[in-house]
Amino acid sequence: MTQILPASIAALPGRSAELVDLLESWANLNSGSNHAAGLDRMRGALRTAFAGAFPTAEIEEPECPGSVRALRVCLRPQAPTQLLLSGHFDTVFEASDPFQRCTRVDARILRGPGVIDMKGGLVVLLAALQAFEQTPHAARLGWEALLTPDEETGSHGSAPLFAEAARRRHFGLVFEPARPNGDIVRSRKGTGGFVATVRGRAAHAAKIPNDGRNAILALAEFLLTASRIPTELPGVLVNVGNIRGGGPATNVVPDFATAEVDLRVTQAADRELLLARLHALAADINSRDGFRLELEVRFNRPPKECLPAEEALFAEWQRAAGDLGLVPFSWVHTGGASDGNLLSAAGLPNLDGLGPLGDQLHSNREFIDTSTIAPRAQIAALVLHRIASGEIPFPPAR
Numbered sequence: 001m002t003q004i005l006p007a008s009i010a011a012l013p014g015r016s017a018e019l020v021d022l023l024e025s026w027a028n029l030n031s032g033s034n035h036a037a038g039l040d041r042m043r044g045a046l047r048t049a050f051a052g053a054f055p056t057a058e059i060e061e062p063e064c065p066g067s068v069r070a071l072r073v074c075l076r077p078q079a080p081t082q083l084l085l086s087g088h089f090d091t092v093f094e095a096s097d098p099f100q101r102c103t104r105v106d107a108r109i110l111r112g113p114g115v116i117d118m119k120g121g122l123v124v125l126l127a128a129l130q131a132f133e134q135t136p137h138a139a140r141l142g143w144e145a146l147l148t149p150d151e152e153t154g155s156h157g158s159a160p161l162f163a164e165a166a167r168r169r170h171f172g173l174v175f176e177p178a179r180p181n182g183d184i185v186r187s188r189k190g191t192g193g194f195v196a197t198v199r200g201r202a203a204h205a206a207k208i209p210n211d212g213r214n215a216i217l218a219l220a221e222f223l224l225t226a227s228r229i230p231t232e233l234p235g236v237l238v239n240v241g242n243i244r245g246g247g248p249a250t251n252v253v254p255d256f257a258t259a260e261v262d263l264r265v266t267q268a269a270d271r272e273l274l275l276a277r278l279h280a281l282a283a284d285i286n287s288r289d290g291f292r293l294e295l296e297v298r299f300n301r302p303p304k305e306c307l308p309a310e311e312a313l314f315a316e317w318q319r320a321a322g323d324l325g326l327v328p329f330s331w332v333h334t335g336g337a338s339d340g341n342l343l344s345a346a347g348l349p350n351l352d353g354l355g356p357l358g359d360q361l362h363s364n365r366e367f368i369d370t371s372t373i374a375p376r377a378q379i380a381a382l383v384l385h386r387i388a389s390g391e392i393p394f395p396p397a398r
């Protein structure tokens with residue numbers, strides 16, 4: 001290594017048991033996205049931990065419309081270099097879900113709701129900042145930890161908080177889980193969806209000749225063609241999620257059918273192409289006598305594409321891991337969206353997937369490899385230290 005590893009960073013593996021205990025206590029607090037009281041309790045636990053760790057930090061609880069308040073912790077807002085570290089404290093497990101508490105499966109594996117998505121990442125974020133604060137050049141770097149309550153439902157209320165943070169900071173670090181093999185996230189698909197509703201004409205099924213217009217069949221034809229769009233536009237995903245239509249009587253030609261479809265795109269440019277294809281398919285159905293197809297398309301989180309500043313900091317992330325003697329890793333494209341998408345859309349370069357290793361998120365088999373908490377915190381703390389010391393040139397070119 002080009003310099004001695006600061007003692008607080010070297011000491012992180014020794015804190016492992018204490019960090020796992022902290023994670024277990026957080027994961028045992030139900031904080032499903034729609035459980036306001038549980039989310040308030042979880043934010044309270046986070047506030048206690050951050051206030052204890054950073055007594056001089058400014059702590060705020062900004063409003064997050066549609067959910068409970070977020071938690072924002074800022075230290076040294078006047079320092080020349082400003083980083084944003086983010087994570088969400090909601091989970092997909094609601095108050096009524098049977099999956100409520102952690103189980104220690106063995107010395108390394110902790111199973112429990114939100115342990116990897118992403119309360120484990122919140123522990124990494126906290127531990128990394130604690131270690132960083134004791135390094136010699138910390139005064140040169142200011143940071144904001146933004147912890148939000150609504151990621152699993154699309155970050156509708158917290159999106160403005162990310163946009164605001166993006167204007168004030170130079171780079172974002174998102175502590176969503178790493179991939180199960182340790183890779184971090186290079187890029188993410190953007191998310192959206194559409195509702196397609198067809199109105200046809202009802203008639204008795206046995207009438208000859210029949211002037212009925214079968215809305216279910218027209219919608220089915222539209223959906224089948226739409227679901228083949230990805231063969232022409234690689235990087236686009238189309239998933240027909242549900243369909244409703246017709247009535248109780250099967251001897252009636254149904255005059256109504258509607259479907260909801262999930263859409264994902266890899267590049268911002270895919271959106272326009274996808275929209276044009278969908279509207280062309282809708283126009284084909286609408287050109288037929290007696291049919292009316294209405295299409296409501298909505299894009300939520302734009303895609304996160306890879307920027308040069310991200311390439312540069314990722315190389316530093318890998319170098320830090322190598323200097324710490326950790327297992328090497330790469331970075332990959334993923335179909336799932338996160339708040340990294342919002343930061344990219346707001347122009348803030350960011351690295352995502354910096355949390356610990358685990359798998360089976362969004363299921364009652366969700367687990368974390370707890371032996372990866374301290375190493376992931378060490379990498380983050382070492383990169384922060386190298387930015388603060390000037391060893392890593394910063395801010396990077398956008």
Ligand SMILES: [Zn+2]
Nearest residue numbers: 117118151176
């Ligand atoms: Zn997550």
